[in-house]
Structures are given as C-alpha cells and as structure tokens.
Amino acid sequence: MSRALFGTRVERREDLPLLTGQGCFTDDLKRPGMLHAAVLRSPHAHAKIRSIDVSAAQALAGVVAVFTHADLGAAGKAIPLLQPNPLLVARTQLLLACDEVRYVGEPVAFVVGDDRYVTEDALELIEVAYEPLAVAADAKEALEDGAPLVYPEIANNLASGFTLGFGDVTESFARADLVLRHQFKIHRGAGQAMEGRVVLAEYDRRANRITMWSATQAPHLIGRLASEMLGMEERQVRVIAPHDVGGGFGPKAIFYPEEGLVPFAARALGRSVKWTEDRREHFLATNQERDLYHDAEMALTREGKILAFRGTVVFDTGAYVPWGIVDPWISATTIPGPYKLPAFQVDMRVVYSHKVPVTPVRGAGRPQAVFVMERMMDLAARELQLDPAEIRQRNFIQPEEMPYAMGLVYRDGAQVIYDSGDYPACLRKSQDLIGYDAFRREQARARVEGRYIGVGIGVYVEGTGLGPYEGAIVQIESSGKVLVTTGASPQGQGHVTTMAQIAAHELGINVDDVTVITGDTGAIPFGVGTFASRIAVTAGNSIALAAREVREKALDIAANLLEANKDDLELAQGSVFVRGAPARSIGLGALALTAAGARPGFTLPPGVQPGLLATNYFSPSQAAYASGAHAITVEVDVRTGDVRILDYAVAHDCGRMINPTIVEGQIQGGVAHGIGNCFYEELIYDDNGQLLTASFMDYLLPTAKEVPTAKIAHMEVVCPLNPLGVKGAGEGGTIPSAAAFARAVEDALAPFKVTVKEVPLSPEKVRKLLREAGR
C-alpha cells in the first residue's frame, strides 16, 4: 500500500488550519510585552542626509525608542555580501542609512513603540534634513558618461561587466544567410506575495540568546547574517520561519535591513519587537526584478538553423547587490535554451541605479532570457516563412544527445550540462493541447469575420535543484511515528505533504504518521533555503536517503532482536517482520526505543550507532534541468488594443513528480504570475526614481478573470542526477509566458505586421503598434 505513495495525489495536510482561520503566520504571533516597530524610509531616490532629529518622535507617548545609524554601534557596518565574485564591484546596504540614501524606501530610522498606530505617528515627527542629489533612474542612461553616479568611485555605475560565450560568433555571422537584430525591453516586476515581510525577535538576556520568527524563505541565511551583524555566535540566534508563510516567490529569501534591525532593537530594549511590513512598504522596499534591455542578434542559415547568437544586456541591479550577480548570470546562461548553438556570446552589463535592489523573483532572470531567445526564433521564422514550431524543431537538442554540454558555466560554478529532457515532444504536446493545427483554420475564418486571434509558443530550459545542499533528519520516534526535520521552509508549496510522502514511501508507513518540522535553525544546524526550484531535488533526496539509512538501521536492529537474517526481513505498515512468518515481528517504535537504549542489557549490533535516526544533506553535482513548452491563444480587439487569453497549455518536464496535484498547483500559480508579466504587471518609475505604481490599484495583479485554467501535460523524463529522479517545478509556469504571449499577439495581428519587443504589453501599447502599422 505505502509503496505507491511517491507520485500519488496525496491530499494536502496543511489545509485544515488554513481553512478554519487557525493558521500561524508571523504577524499572528504575539510575545509577552511585545512592541511594534515602524521604519522611516527615504522619500528621495538619491540624497545626502545632513541631519536627523528624532527628539519629537522620542517624546511621543507610546514610543519606546527611536534608532538611527548613530545608535547601531558595531551593527552599523554593511551587510555582508552573500555571493562575492571577482567580476563584481559590490556594494551592500547598511541597516540604516548613514549619510546617503540611494533609493526611495531605504530605511533611515527605526521606531519602536506600543502599537503600529503610534509608531507611524512617530515617523511623521522625525525631521530629516535631506540634500537631494541627481538621480540615475534608468540603467541604460546610468551607463552613459556624465550620468549621475550611485557610487562616485564606480565609473558609469557598472557593478559588473562580463562576457559569456563559446564558439566563434564572428565567423558564424560572416557566413550567415540571415542576420536579425532587435532591441528588447523587459520592465520591472515584483513578487508581491499576499503576505508582506514580517520579523519578530525576542531577546533572552539571561541566556544571551535571540529567537527570531521571520516570514523568510531562508531561515539559516537570516540566522547567519543576523548573528554576524549583532556580533553573536550563530548558536545564539535561532531563526524560525513559521510553518505558515504567505507566499515567497524569491524576494523573501534575502537578508533585508529589517532582519537586522528587529533583533538589534529587541536586544537593546530587552523586549520582544515585531515589525510587519505594509503593502506600501512592500512596493517601495522589497526587492524587485525583471528590469533589463537586450540588444540581440541572431545568425541563421536559410533553412532556419541557428549559427550564432550574440547579445548585449543592460541589467538594472538597483542600488545594492545583496545577491551578487547571480540573477544576471542565470539570465545569461539561460539564453541558449533548448537549442543547438554553434556559437554564442552575451555581454552582460550589470548597472547600479537609484532604485530598490534587484534580486530573484519567480523565474530569476530566465523569463527575460527566454523572452529574447524565443522572440528572435519567432522573428527569424517570420523572415524565413517558417512556422514557429517548425523552426524550433529544426534547432532542438535531441533527447538522445543528452547529456548535452552547452559550453557555459552556471551560477553555481558547475558546467551547464543538460542532463535530460525531450524538448521536441514537449513542444508537440503543448501544440496538441492547444489544438495548434485546428487553430490555424479557425484563425483564417476569424480574419474573414474581422476578428483577430493568434497563437504563440514559448519553450524553456531551467536549471533547478540548486546546491550547495539542503538537509533532513529522519527519526523514528518511540511511538513508531516518523519525525522529519528540514530547514526547507514552505510558503505554500506543500512541503509538509510532499516530504511526508517521501518518508512514508521509504519507510512503509502511513503518510499521516509522519510529522514534518521545517524552517527552524534550532532543530537542524544547516540549511540554505526555499527558492530557485531547489527543494524537491535537495531536501527531497535528503529525506529519501536519510529514510533509507534509517530503514537499514531498523532492519539491522530487528535482525538482531528477531534473530533472523536481515535479508529475510520486510518493513511494511510500521513493522519489521520475517518474510513468510509475520508473527515474528517488531514495531518501529519498539526498535526506536531499543536504539535509544531503553532495553537494559541489550547490546547494539556492531557498527550501529544509538538512535533510530539519520541525517543527510544532499548535495547535487550540478543543476537538474527541467524544461517545458507553453502555448497561448489570444484574441485582440484592434480598436481598443485589449487582449483576451482564449486558452493556455503547458507541457512540462520536472522529472518524476512527488505529488502531481502539488505540481499542477505550482504550474497554474506560475502561469498566473506569467500572465501578469505579459499584460498587467509593470513597475513604473519616473526620472526622479519615484515609483508611480505603488499600490494594488496601479500595479495590476491578475485576478480570476484574467487567468484561465491551463491545460497541463506532464512529461516525466527521469533525472539521472539524483536518487529520486526529480527536478524543480516551482518556476516553470512563469518562465516562457511572456514570450508565448508576445508571439500570440503578433500572430493575431499578422496582417498588420507588428513586432512585439517589450513586455509587459498593455492595451495602449498594442494600439500604438497598430497605429504605427497604419491601423
């Protein structure tokens, strides 16, 4: 019975408390004597701070303390750089700005008081004398000579310039039958989880220890950096990501200033302190992504075979680089995608600007890369009068060519080697789902009626299952139930369900007899975090391997106790028994007690350590490459420019699936975000670095009306790189959406020969394209 657990649609175990209002999100937590905090944020994108007067704020009844940089002492140093790289001229943030602010929303002062109402009142009483300075709001402009500098010592605001490539692009372009060149723009977008960031810290002065609860995707990271900022040992700072976190999507995987300010204040005041981000702050001060320009060229033969790709990217990284150049690196190495390229070169210019920092948001640089590559493929197809699917089939890496070394180094330092995948089959499947051929006939009929419908496809390859590791402790409790402890905290991905499935599957027990504890640095010493579609590969395999080790141990002890040969033993339904003689059995709980030394006078078998538990940190050798194809059909109202999605299909490969329902939820959710990036979500900054779309009224998240239910086909190409054969699935739904949508709109408007070169589109942008084409 239990053997079938892996790969089955086990019902989610997380739901009951969430459905009945008994969830435990970080802002739900209350600690004795808890105070509330508010952050004073810079209203200027670039300014010197001449003076700060907090006296009126401090005097307000209900305010306990007001901190500025001058109060931070040793905690006034810059946040350590997480991902150093010789190619990067790095600047990281202070917990509170000292004499200069570099983005609207940057923390300047921290107020702690009785409740959030009074602390917000206090913010208004703090007087800051700013001297506004010139603003570099756009990355392209920031690169030019004479542009305002984010850092005076960093010429042209260039944080990093690097070139990746292989082959001889010059030679390839020289012999091409067709050369295309286009400039693309991808606009800033945000994660915008429904729950904002929240940090709560409590200081135990007798033990000199801090406990933090944070709505973070990376509790171990927070603990490490918080302890460093506070001058404490890691063991003195325990960080718990509560089992309910309201969405992550990337931005919550970062150590923000508030992650240091809250425990600092708690320690300084000897009181618990909680800071709950509101939506206005989230718009201003939580990291964003997607913002770049790409000048792309492609060389092809007249049969549509790619000879080379060459591109220059201007990547806006904002005012600081907390995540190094990871995002641009991922973006650059994702461009080749599923295609065989004889030659490739991308020049990446990572540029500072006076905006909130850029760190990964669902897709993490890949949507931008896929958008450009897929657009170039479509535009090449148009030139050569080939069907977009056909030109791709002519260039795909074939499944029998796996493993395929692309010739690039990935962000984790390992080579980009696609381990598995069947791109041709994925694309064909997505076309089947959307009814591609029948659609062409329908499109012809529609045009006669004066209706404009179109279809677009987008294919992606995604490096998932990032290292360095994630871990799990699997332990049999004396009750016979199983405890799985992992650092991999969830934000809705269903870890408690899928991890229990893995453990139950390996140990032959009921999934309801597995307890999963996540995200507590006090419960497991090492962890990395839940982001980058990495947990199924890392934590998933850790659990499987640790469970297998526990299983072996259980059998060893049982063999001893039952005086049987280990090979004659079975483990099923919570007991070990002798095959053919089920009466000779012993339960897992009894085995656990034995291993714990509860049976006096018994010697453990030689080589067996006490305790029926095992720890495993699975460390992947390289990324596991997931892939997929999206197909979208749309209708365009040529008079208003409005675009309606008619249908959406996804064929994807995430290796073996632990739980298909959970995977489908991740894809559908990713598709929703992708649709947002296609047509709705645009962060608009003015020339002064002011965010003009700073609320849900202006930054448009798609609703149930804008997101159709996608048709999803699973193509499970087993990953050869890890024991479970899994690949990541959290981001695939978002990655190619914009590319497929752009093509669908272009295809619908083919009679007008428009070319889509930016995302997100909007009705007005579509109308502009039509007007320029004479309609």
Next chain:
Amino acid sequence: MAEKRTIQLTINGRQYSGQVEPRRTLADFLRQDLDLTGTHLGCEHGVCGSCTILLDGAAVRSCLVLAVQANGRRVETVEGLAGPKGELHPIQTAFHKHHALQCGFCTPGFLMSIVDLLKTRPDIEDENEIRTALAGNLCRCTGYSGIVAAVREVAAQQRRERTP
C-alpha cells in the same frame, strides 16, 4: 488624540466588547485585540480582499471599516465558518478537495466572500460569472483554478439540494 470608545459586537455568534481608538480598523481590532488572527491584512487599501469578513451578512473589507462602526453589529469571520463540532462548511471542504489554497493567506478572504456570493447569487453557474465574482480577491499562489472549481461544485451542490 481621540479618546477610546467602548464597543460591543457579536462575532461568530459570541458577544465581544473592547475599548478602541476611533481610528482603529475592524481588521486590527479582530487581529490584535481579540486574537482572531484568521482574518489577514494584505494591502490595507481595499483591493486584495484578504481581510474580507461578513458585516451584518455582507462581505466587506475589514481594513476599510473602523472598529467603532461595528458597534452593535454582527460580524462573521473565518473562525466561525465551520460548525460547533468542527463540521466543515461545504466551501471549506470543496477548497480542500480542489487544491484551492497553497500558502493560505488569501483563503479566509475568499471563503467569506464566497459565502456572501452563494447567498446572494445561489443560481450562479456560468464560469465567466463566477470568475467575475471572484475578481475582488487576489491570490498569488494558486492561479485561481482550484478556487473556481470549488465554487462551481458548491453552487451545483446547493442547486441540487434546492430542487428535490
């Protein structure tokens, strides 16, 4: 600074009272003063719907209602949706069945909105109309497909129960 007012109201069938500043929102009164944390704050400007509760039976944003305005009124929150012995409301069961929640943050707001919807529009059937009615609640995790399926199922179920 305005003085605190005493308010008395019924929440999920129980009497509660409290002392609040007039500017305190109903959402904060529920969450902070009464520890009814099932209602969530996602935006505080009336768009995301995470804070939706029933006020005198009508779904409203509790972030846009002052606690003093609820004085003498009847409030229902997600904590009161299940029955006294924990029997789940059909929409709660349907949400679970159709994987209509992931992180669960937006879920209480959806549930309470749907309770109002099914009362006011018991005949709702067309998927487009259901999606329109759900457009007042944002979800960033699920992509809505499970939520739509859950509403369709419960609406159909209720229709069957009404026509013997």
Next chain:
Amino acid sequence: MKPPPFEYHAPATVAETVSLLRQHGEDAKVLAGGQSLMPLLNFRLARPAAIVDINGVEELDYLHQEDGWLAVGALVRQRAAELSPLVTATCPLLAEALPFIGHFQIRNRGTVVGSLAHADPAAELGAVALALGAELRIQSTRGTRTVPAEQFFVSYLTTALAPDELLVEARFPAARPRTGYAFAEFARRHGDFALVGVAAIVEQVPAHRCAEARLAFTGVGPVPILCTDEQGVLRGEPLTPQAMNAFAERAAASFEAEPDIHASAEYRRELAAVLAERALQSAAARSNKGN
C-alpha cells in the same frame, strides 16, 4: 498604513450632521461607505481633524420613486441599488453602471451618493448622473438647495459642495418611453477604475430616427463630460451605424483628455470614441423595445 488620529462623531440625524459640519468646516470629512475615504486615511493622504460618520443617520436610508424621479438617499449602498428591482425598472442606466463599480465587496459598503460626493474623475456614477440630468440635494445649517449634475462636478475630486454641506440625496429621472440607455467601460481588469467610461442615451421617434442623443464620459479628465447633440449630427437622422459613429467621433473630439500613468491623452480619446460608438449602438437597439 494606519490612519492618523482624528476626532470621531457619529450623529443620528441630518440636523446633527450639518451642525457638526458647520462646526468643523474644512477640517471635517464625511464618512459613509468609506471605500474611497478609508484607503486615503490608511495611506495618510487624507488627514481630516474630524470624521463625521453618517452611517447611523437612518433618515438617509431610503430608495423610492417619486414623481418620475428615482430618489436615492445618502445611505443607500451600491449593492442594494444594484439588486433593487425598483432601480432596474425605473433607472436602467444606473442599474447597468453599478456592477462596474469595483467588486461586490466594495459595493456592499460604498454608497451611490458617496461616490458622487467623492467625485473621482473615473467614477462610473458621475457619467450616469450627467447623462441623465440627475439632481443633487444638498443640506446645511443654512438650508437646502438642489444642484443639477451639470453644475455639480467642478474639478478633480471637487464638487459644488461647500465644506459645511452634506449631500443627502441624488435623484435620477426615471426611464422615458422609446428611450434606450447603455453604459460601457474600458478598464484594465474587471472592477478597476475606468480608463474611459461612457453613458449613452438615445431617444427614438418612429421609423427608427433619433429624437435625442446624449453621451457622458468619465475617466477623460478631472470631471465627467457631457456631450449633447447641439449640432444635430444625430438628431432627426436615422439611427445608422455611420451616423452613430459620426456622433461618437465628434463627441470624443470635443474635449481634451488628460493623461496619467495608465493611459495617454491620445489613447483615452481613441477609447472614448470606440466606447461611445458601442454604447450608442446598444442604446439605440434598446430604444426599439419598450413603450
């Protein structure tokens, strides 16, 4: 995003209310549905010294027909009006526009009169009031006065209301025979503020000719804009698509649209023409039915 401190008053009568408004003048804001005011308070973009909450003024909660007018008291919720058979029967333009306002949760609280008093430049009801020639009844300690819709909307979020005045009622003319009403809107997502909204009224004489046509636009500038057919582009003409299109184009060209981050002036003008044409066609088709 917590409101700043304010004095709070919850009067029980209109008399108490206007007395408070007289007392506080510009330092007071009236709170009805709160769907516009509360977000402003939460963002601290509005900082009134006093809030006068009229939700307890029961005498303002009425909705009835009176001498050919639909009288809507200040406390009538948008949702109640939307679901009211009386509104559907007597004022189909209002009934059609109401579901475009936000979402039902907003309409459960928001009031018809409150939306008019707030005068958001993209509010649907402004166009409805203008198109129909609604009347706004205003009360203060100085007495009562009535202002026609055409004089009510003064500027961006500004009406003819003085700081000490309360908008107590909006009255809409009941539907006329041989007249069709239509409301159309273009928004980025359902429930968003209109980029452009149009109310169209077409009155027919026999043999499918236009007796009168009116268009009112919202979302195109600081105030809603009324376009009547003074030049007789449509009046007296057969209601053909070409004629309606001509009237729509002329109406859309008759004002300067204003740009913002969601739409340029040029695009708004384009939308205005398209929506006006579509709304006119609907209204014309509907003017065929009924008495």
